[in-house]
Amino acid sequence: MSQKTLRIALNGVTGRMGYRQHLLRSVLELRDRGGIEIADGERVAVEPILVGRDSAKLAEMAQRHSIDEWSTELDTVLSDESVDVYFDAQITSARERGVRAAIAAGKHVYSEKPVAESSSQAVELARLAERAGIRHGVVHDKLYLPGLLKLRRLIDGGFFGRVLSVRGEFGYWVFEGDWQSAQRPSWNYRAEDGGGIVSDMFCHWHYVLENLFGRVDSVTARATTHIPTRWDERGEAYEATADDSAYGIFELANGVIAQINSSWAVRVNRDELVEFQVDGTEGSAVAGLRGCRVQHRSMTPKPVWNPDLPTGERFREQWSQVPDNEEFENGFKAQWERFLHDVLRDRPHPYDFFAGARGIQLAEAGLRSSRDGQRVPLESLER
Template identity: 70%
Template sequence: MARTTIGIVLNGVTGRMGYRQHLVRSLLAIREQGGLPLRDGTRLWPEPLLVGRSETKLAEIAGRHGLTEWTTDLAAALARPDMQVYFDAQVTAQREKALRLAIEAGKHIYTEKPTAEDLASAVELARLADAAGIKHGVVQDKLFLPGLRKLDRLVKGGFFGRILSVRGEFGYWVFEGDWQPAQRPSWNYRAADGGGIVVDMFPHWHYVLEQIFGPVTAVTARTATHIPTRWDEAGQPYPATADDAAYGIFEIASPAGGIVAAINSSWTVRVYRDELVEFQVDGTEGSAVAGLRNCRIQHRSTTPKPVWNPDLPVTEDFRSQWQVVPDNEEYDNGFKAQWELFLRHVAQDEPYSWDLWAGARGVQLAELGLRSAREGRRIEIPELTVPGGPA
């Protein structure tokens, strides 16, 4: 079978996300399956060029996977005509500059989020990409996870009736780094380095809410830095200047009436739920609880009638009263699934909606969430406009 190669500059591959999800579980997994099938019968073969700051780490990763292309010189990588796509998984503070260079070089853009540190920069990136005539996409991986795909199926199938509310719980305890190593890098807790849970997670919540339920029209948020001192990778204490918890209320427009979503995000919470993130959706006809992989439902016709009586012990097993939503299909890795859609978008112009404008709307929600927390008030979200219509 004929094979077409597509060169991909992969920047930030020495980081956990860039290496594990994007290189190993996405691009190398596509190669392991023989490439990506295209409409004309050929297979698209991703050829990654690894980019990072450490020659030692890049050489080790390349050697581990039989790759030969790596460099610490981003400009040289972008100058290569055999590289058609630029991907960015760097720390947020480094992303905008690199994306601008890639756009100037005429490369198609695929990037992690947030796309920039502020809304003005995120919008400018989207405008520049449109003006350059390149294709661009932003990672919105949670939409491709089994639990949320099942939830989306329930919404589209009308299971809920009129949706009333969404309640989300995300987070886990990130160790401070003194007596146990932290699970996240120290820059996550320094505002000057682009850290903070609002900047990290509100763009996720934006695309989940927007794509499954409807446009987010207002936000009310409260943030906190619950752990004021943490220890870095060298074991040295440092002041945590970024928020490590956020409590948000998001208003969602819906033809049947507004939906209220309340989502708690925290790196200072111990897990007492089935998955690290769960969303409960309640509607007039039924409810669902969806995590990353699983989804459970309770229909109106099978909803029990609890009676409040604090004087007696609870004898009902509430969890057993819910049904499990079946898979009904095989679910591939969510990052890989979106990579395949983006590569088909580049190779054969298939539709693709998760672009830099979608990324800008996520940055907008994070920026307004932080403003809401500072000012202690509800903030309406204005519609982003692009040449020719809304974003």
């Protein structure tokens, strides 16, 4: 009996994230280990098809990774009935067209976030996908990170008692590009190209909060551009029209208050590039990308405020590391595998376009809050 193969068209994988995380560490990893394992040890092979605008880059990448097919003609690829899945990692402003075309062609669609430039567009895409009877998903990679998986384990085990608050710190210094090259593409800092840290990161914060702690009811935020001039990939100066830092307060339906700072203009003084501190009546935890440390109420010290004496306590040493207790996959690959399983089993993917639309809605509300200087409630998005 011939082996079933899932043929996946990947659009935009010549970019940094599309290449490193989605192609190299996810789809090619799955291909090279023999595909997706299903019932009774049976496997479904994975075959990538590269799509993009630069034929030279695509040809070189295909040769380097032994990929048989590549194309600069998206419509031609989508018209191929043997293609099962379309993935989009293009810049945000170009994404909707590709996703719409894939839905119209009857392909299952998996997309980087945000799936569209507005929540209304994302909801429309979700409804189109539902009517087409396809499986649709948006990247929710941080839920699969070891640190947040350990945090999930603590929540499920009742470690926190009643959760009171969440405090998040994310960011690092992105060089301006003049005397040292920038670590992020220049379009990230141009609002006209879909850039901005609110549009990028608030989508992440939404699904982290929604899936771990509860529905987000409102946001109060301040977005700003700390670095007004940057230098692009050609070494030319340009005006940064998008926000590079945002400071948000998120109120959840169950009374939990979350505060998350996001910045590409901050120097790191923490163990990881992102950390979440969760405080509850029974205990607290600090989770990063990989690690998670805890302090139970029974082991909580009693600090006394005295500004006239040096602090003798080593507060960080009073916390304990949560053990791994399992092997963790790359977060992007883990969600890829989950999405492809959902395609093969013809079941809804939990992190679908509607979930993606709610993340975009939070980003829109955050920008409106910053502009108007007020708390913005979130309305329910109808399926």
